[in-house]
Amino acid sequence: MKRAATALLVSLCGLGIAKADGTPRPRVGLALGGGSARGIAHVGVLEWLEEHRIPVDYIAGTSMGGLIGGSYATGMTAAEIRELLHNADWDLVFSGEAPYSLREFRRKQDGRQYQVKLELGLRNGLSLPSSLDSGHFVGLLLSQIALPYSTLPSFDGLPIPFRCMATDLEDGELVTLDHGSLGLAMRATMAIPGVFSPVDWQGRLLADGGLLNNVPGDVVRAMGADFVIAVDVGGALMSRDELRSALDQVSQSLTVMIRHGASHGLEEADVVIRPDLGSVGSTDWRESDAIADLGAVAAAEHASELMNLALSEEEWQAHRDGISERTRSRDITPEFVEVVGAGPEDSESISRRLQDLIGAPLDTHELDFALTALTGTNRYESLSYEAA
Numbered sequence: 001m002k003r004a005a006t007a008l009l010v011s012l013c014g015l016g017i018a019k020a021d022g023t024p025r026p027r028v029g030l031a032l033g034g035g036s037a038r039g040i041a042h043v044g045v046l047e048w049l050e051e052h053r054i055p056v057d058y059i060a061g062t063s064m065g066g067l068i069g070g071s072y073a074t075g076m077t078a079a080e081i082r083e084l085l086h087n088a089d090w091d092l093v094f095s096g097e098a099p100y101s102l103r104e105f106r107r108k109q110d111g112r113q114y115q116v117k118l119e120l121g122l123r124n125g126l127s128l129p130s131s132l133d134s135g136h137f138v139g140l141l142l143s144q145i146a147l148p149y150s151t152l153p154s155f156d157g158l159p160i161p162f163r164c165m166a167t168d169l170e171d172g173e174l175v176t177l178d179h180g181s182l183g184l185a186m187r188a189t190m191a192i193p194g195v196f197s198p199v200d201w202q203g204r205l206l207a208d209g210g211l212l213n214n215v216p217g218d219v220v221r222a223m224g225a226d227f228v229i230a231v232d233v234g235g236a237l238m239s240r241d242e243l244r245s246a247l248d249q250v251s252q253s254l255t256v257m258i259r260h261g262a263s264h265g266l267e268e269a270d271v272v273i274r275p276d277l278g279s280v281g282s283t284d285w286r287e288s289d290a291i292a293d294l295g296a297v298a299a300a301e302h303a304s305e306l307m308n309l310a311l312s313e314e315e316w317q318a319h320r321d322g323i324s325e326r327t328r329s330r331d332i333t334p335e336f337v338e339v340v341g342a343g344p345e346d347s348e349s350i351s352r353r354l355q356d357l358i359g360a361p362l363d364t365h366e367l368d369f370a371l372t373a374l375t376g377t378n379r380y381e382s383l384s385y386e387a388a
Helices: 036-051 064-073 078-087 105-113 136-149 182-189 217-222 246-267 285-300 303-309 313-326 344-353 364-375
Strands: 006-010 028-032 058-062 162-168 174-177 199-201 204-208 227-231 271-273 336-340
Touching (some): 028 036, 058 217, 064 136, 064 162, 078 285, 136 182, 136 364, 162 182, 162 217, 174 182, 182 199, 182 204, 271 285, 344 364
Parallel strands (some): 028 227, 227 271
Antiparallel strands (some): 006 336, 162 174, 199 204
């Protein structure tokens, strides 16, 4: 069984809720639902809200909604998130293993000899892997997004207060993540059971929150929102004629469960936006721009309900300035490396591999390359990083 390690690089308000004339304005909350690649439609919704000067004061998200909501909460603009998703190497992100060129010689031999990517554990008897994908590359993406906010005591301290949802696999309880490692929280909300490895969060084994609350409108309402906008990108149910295989029936069962779990959160929404995603599938990541555009179209269909929330140009600029003031710089210079989650020998080996990154502005692409090369030894399932 491969061990997981986390590389830790160490270096390193309240919202103004008043209009220009001093009168209070509604505090706006945004609940972003899960839906894998379909969730990219959230980007278009955010773009439409920005274009029409509609503020977002609180965000709660599940699964892909957690990734996009968390990114927006760090101060990224909708355009920056669109660019991030457009430029992502999705084949690599979901490959589940280091590229062939970065694997050690023996791992390359294994890859040529054994075409089926299924590893069995032998400790305590024969066992199957915990997931199809260790989540290493997803973890690197989330580490990059969350890096400046690694030391926050609470997600209320983000430029926009944020929550994301997860499911405790041991007791079946819904967990609202509101503090701790932002990157790990976003990783937990995206941990689709069987696809990505679950996350050990403060002693709890967490997976995708979509199992119990896929569109957390109730959570964003509890954060203090007066007006809740929910975006539902869940999959449509198949007809009887489409339920041809056992896999189709399993997929339909999950969709039914997720839709049922989303009902309570949706009841708390003042507006529910449901993009017409048609045949967009959960794995259509390469169509990110087109999917985002569908989100903007859906938001526009609710203009009559949303434009009452629009700010004047002066009010909008003040709102954006407040977010900018709370946004931390992504320019970080690490002073030393500390490794957690590995034994002394492995920690020393990982630290040596990262010594060249100390004392210079951090290049996250270089760091990602170094950590991925370490996974190519087949000693670690995944590595991620934070600043403290």
